[in-house]
Amino acid sequence: EVQLVESGGGLVQPGGSLRLSCAASGFTFSSYWMSWVRQAPGKGLEWVANIKQDGSEKYYVDSVKGRFTISRDNAKNSLYLQMNSLRAEDTAVYYCARDTTRIAVADQYFQHWGQGTLVTVSS
Amino acid sequence: QSVLTQPPSVSAAPGQKVTISCSGSSSNIGNNYVSWYQQLPGTAPKLLIYDNNKRPSGIPDRFSGSKSGTSATLGITGLQTGDEADYYCGTWDSSRGGVFGGGTKLTVL
Numbered sequence: 082e083v084q085l086v087e088s089g090g091g092l093v094q095p096g097g098s099l100r101l102s103c104a105a106s107g108f109t110f111s112s113y114w115m116s117w118v119r120q121a122p123g124k125g126l127e128w129v130a131n132i133k134q135d136g137s138e139k140y141y142v143d144s145v146k147g148r149f150t151i152s153r154d155n156a157k158n159s160l161y162l163q164m165n166s167l168r169a170e171d172t173a174v175y176y177c178a179r180d181t182t183r184i185a186v187a188d189q190y191f192q193h194w195g196q197g198t199l200v201t202v203s204s
Numbered sequence: 205q206s207v208l209t210q211p212p213s214v215s216a217a218p219g220q221k222v223t224i225s226c227s228g229s230s231s232n233i234g235n236n237y238v239s240w241y242q243q244l245p246g247t248a249p250k251l252l253i254y255d256n257n258k259r260p261s262g263i264p265d266r267f268s269g270s271k272s273g274t275s276a277t278l279g280i281t282g283l284q285t286g287d288e289a290d291y292y293c294g295t296w297d298s299s300r301g302g303v304f305g306g307g308t309k310l311t312v313l
Binding site (some may be wrong): 116118125126127128131140141142143176186187188189190191192193194195196197 | 206235236237239241243248249250251254255260290292294295296298300301302303304305306307
């Protein structure tokens with residue numbers, strides 16, 4: 082059974098940092114693109130970032146470029162999101178999502194999602 | 205404002221059919237696959253359709269997807285009260301990366 086378990090969320094002050102983790106199991110982690118998707122309270126889904134199977138390609142939504150860094154450790158079956166210079170508008174539930182095994186980044190879809198971890202940026 | 209445009213809400217009676225549209229452009233839907241997700245209140249999204257019109261195992265054939273040009277459509281037949289949820293379309297945009305529609309709230313009257 083595919084499982085994605087996020088951790089690391091919490092309350093942080095504006096300008097602060099957090100590191101989210103996603104522990105994956107039940108599939109060959111190193112074969113899949115992986116993504117982070119967030120959802121602000123009462124709002125829709127927003128794709129945040131993704132990373133290729135071997136970590137050689139990474140893409141980000143404009144609003145987080147230069148502040149967030151996605152990474153992975155295939156030996157530990159884990160995905161990470163380092164979030165720096167956090168802003169109030171980064172407040173959201175952050176989901177770890179399994180992307181595809183395809184090579185092309187554009188052929189994405191998310192078949193499996195974690196339960197999400199809440200990040201609140203407030204003073 | 206979302207890159208992909210969906211109606212904020214749709215409604216229909218139990219047993220009826222409903223369609224949800226998703227409009228984009230040549231930089232996203234026009235040149236890439238579309239996927240659809242169902243999100244029940246308080247839960248993570250669930251994949252309904254991928255590659256425009258394919259259903260993952262376990263998704264009933266009441267759910268269907270299609271794409272034409274720069275628009276896509278999700279169809280749901282034989283509506284059930286359990287289908288009440290938010291529905292999102294998603295794809296890749298050559299300039300922006302991953303993009304989703306703003307979401308459509310389905311009410312089964």
